[in-house]
Amino acid sequence: MKKIISLMLAVFAISTMAFSATISIERKKPSTMDLSFAKTMEIKPVQISSRSEGDSERKTVEIFISELMNYAKEDGKFIVKYDAFKYVPDSADVEKADIYLDIYIRDYRITDSGATITNKVDGEEVVISDSWKRMVGGDLQVSVIRGSDNTVLGKKEFQIFAGNSEPVAKSQLGDPVELVRSDCKSWAFVTAQALFDTYYNVPLTIMDTKSKDKAFKSSMKDTYKILKGKNYMEAKDAYAKLYASSDDFAAGYNYAVCLAICNEYDQALELFTKLYGINSDKKIRKTIETVTQLQNEYNTMTQRLQK
Numbered sequence: 001m002k003k004i005i006s007l008m009l010a011v012f013a014i015s016t017m018a019f020s021a022t023i024s025i026e027r028k029k030p031s032t033m034d035l036s037f038a039k040t041m042e043i044k045p046v047q048i049s050s051r052s053e054g055d056s057e058r059k060t061v062e063i064f065i066s067e068l069m070n071y072a073k074e075d076g077k078f079i080v081k082y083d084a085f086k087y088v089p090d091s092a093d094v095e096k097a098d099i100y101l102d103i104y105i106r107d108y109r110i111t112d113s114g115a116t117i118t119n120k121v122d123g124e125e126v127v128i129s130d131s132w133k134r135m136v137g138g139d140l141q142v143s144v145i146r147g148s149d150n151t152v153l154g155k156k157e158f159q160i161f162a163g164n165s166e167p168v169a170k171s172q173l174g175d176p177v178e179l180v181r182s183d184c185k186s187w188a189f190v191t192a193q194a195l196f197d198t199y200y201n202v203p204l205t206i207m208d209t210k211s212k213d214k215a216f217k218s219s220m221k222d223t224y225k226i227l228k229g230k231n232y233m234e235a236k237d238a239y240a241k242l243y244a245s246s247d248d249f250a251a252g253y254n255y256a257v258c259l260a261i262c263n264e265y266d267q268a269l270e271l272f273t274k275l276y277g278i279n280s281d282k283k284i285r286k287t288i289e290t291v292t293q294l295q296n297e298y299n300t301m302t303q304r305l306q307k
Contacts, residue, residue, distance in 0.1 A: 020208035023228065024201045025261055030297055032194045033144065033154055036304035038098035041072070041195075042147075043082035047104040049138070056176040057108040057138075060160075063181055064140065065103065067188030068195075075196035099153075100145040101195075105160070108138040110176050114167060134173040135163035136180055142191055154194060158187045197301065202290065204257050205283055207250040216246060223254070232261045249275065253284070265295035 046061050048054045065082060072080045081097065114132030118125050138160040144153045162179040192198055206227070209220045219242055227235035236258035243251040253275055259268035268291055276284045 018208040018210070021206045021224070021228075022203050023206060024203050026199055027202050027294060027297070028197045028301065029193070029200055030197050030300045030304065034304060035099060035144075035153075035195065036307045039078060040097040040147075041078040041080045041099045041101065042097035043080070043101045043103060045083065048108075049105055050108040053108060053110050053176070056110065056136075057105055059177045060108075060180055060184060061103060061105060061140075063177070063184040064188050067185050068191060071188065071192035071196045071198060074199060077197065097147045100147055102141075102143040102145060104141055106139045106141060108160070109136070111135045111137065112170075112173065114170065116170055130169040131167040132170045132173055133164050133167055134176070134179070135161070136176045137161055140184075140187060144195065156187075156191050156194065158183070158190075202294065204260070204290070205287065206257065207253045209248055209250040211246070211248055211250075213246075216242070216248070220248075220251065220254075227254070227258065232258060236262055249278065257287070260291045260294060263298055265291060265298065269295070 043065060046058070046065075048057050050057050069080065069082070072078060078099075112132060112134050115129065116127065116132075117129040119128050120126070140158040140160055142156040144155070145151065146153055160180055160183070162183060164174055164179075168174075189198075206224060209217055211217055211220075219238075223235055223238040223242065226238060236255065239251055239255035239258055242248065243255045252271060256268045256271040256275065259265075259271065269288065272284065272288045272291065276288060
């Protein structure tokens with residue numbers, strides 16, 4: 001009977017494992033387009049579609065390109081040339097680019113609608129109603145063109161549709177460029193994901209031990225401090241020793257997390273799978289899914305570098 005009770009307590013202890021903290025690690029997501037053949041990129045001169053609103057249209061495109069260039073710099077894979085925003089990491093002069101970006105807005109328009117109603121009161125013109133809305137429209141298009149044969153490798157298209165949400169006085173109508181600024185940043189991010197390897201933060205849970213051994217608990221806390229300080233290799237070795245000496249579930253889980261952080265994905269997934277077989281916690285399953293994604297992204301980038 002005592003053995004059965006002990007077994008039940010052990011199972012209960014595993015089932016109530018505490019995920020005490022979440023750490024965030026930075027990773028690079030590979031571009032959705034495989035542009036590993038290219039080293040140079042050039043943005044073609046931007047075409048302006050509107051004569052009457054050319055200045056606003058030009059500034060809108062410049063915001064988009066400026067944001068896009070930030071991602072190009074973070075990636076650092078390409079030498080990118082553009083007349084207005086030039087980034088050439090190696091100070092090289094490129095005669096012909098491997099890739100061209102053709103960026104333009106089709107049918108750019110600013111439409112104001114409303115009315116200002118006045119009336120004379122005691123001989124003076126008084127504004128009775130001043131209610132206006134401004135809408136900015138068009139289509140921002142980005143084509144990715146291979147320089148060797150002018151083949152269009154991909155295209156992104158974004159609808160410009162922004163304006164004042166509530167009517168305002170005509171003098172208070174929003175600047176067309178500012179109305180679309182946040183959208184431009186979003187479009188640049190989507191485009192960057194296609195062209196460049198982009199950084200993002202991955203949250204990973206860390207497990208707290210259920211051990212009653214004070215010395216062991218202290219060692220686990222000390223190792224977590226090492227991990228939190230981003231000394232990943234040191235933390236990995238420390239968790240490995242703790243797991244080997246105790247077979248503690250939390251130490252094993254945290255060791256597997258460190259293996260994944262250090263790009264040792266096969267070992268990490270093998271250990272996670274073993275632990276999941278002991279305790280089918282949904283958080284462990286979620287971690288396995290996340291680490292599998294990280295492994296796929298890492299393998300993709302490694303393969304591209306070898307081309």
